[in-house]
Amino acid sequence: MKWSFEKLQGYQKEPFTEQGTLDLKADLLERYPQEILDATPFTVQVSAVADNGDVIIDADVEGTVTVPSSRSLTPFSLPLKFHFSEVYVNTKAAFNRYENEVVVIKVDDDGKVDFDKAVADNVIVQIPMQVLSPAERAGAKMPAGEDWEVISEADFNEQHAEAKQVDPRLASLKQFYADDDDKA
Structure with a gap:
């Protein structure tokens, strides 16, 4: 879907509305090949209104997009349902009218x-930084290989605490260094 910015500026009293289906699979796979492995067509409902020339x-x-799990790289389907708002302007000076929290985009030179x-940009924003497959969220076994394994944070902390414990035979040496610090 592409619209003329000039045409959209004419919708001041009544909003421009459109709904349809967008097949963004090729664009998403080309732009984000590591993050998105597949995508279904997206249904969209759009409303646009002109305000002060913007x-x-x-x-x-x-x-739905197919993404790799952050933990095991196992592909799984991630359903997405979201809303977004953007303001389109035709001059760089118009950016100053909006606060930093508002997404403001300058219209291309072709006026479209x-x-x-x-939509493709907002799809990638909707994918969480850490995505786990349903099986991984349910507690499936962590991935492992030859001489390596993924462990949970709790297991890591437990191993780290065990490593800090001093061998009782060497405990008296701890006192040795403490005495030297007192004399200095």
């Missing part, structure tokens, strides 16, 4: 709002 777009998006790109 265009505010609100969208609801729903679809590329909604497909906006």
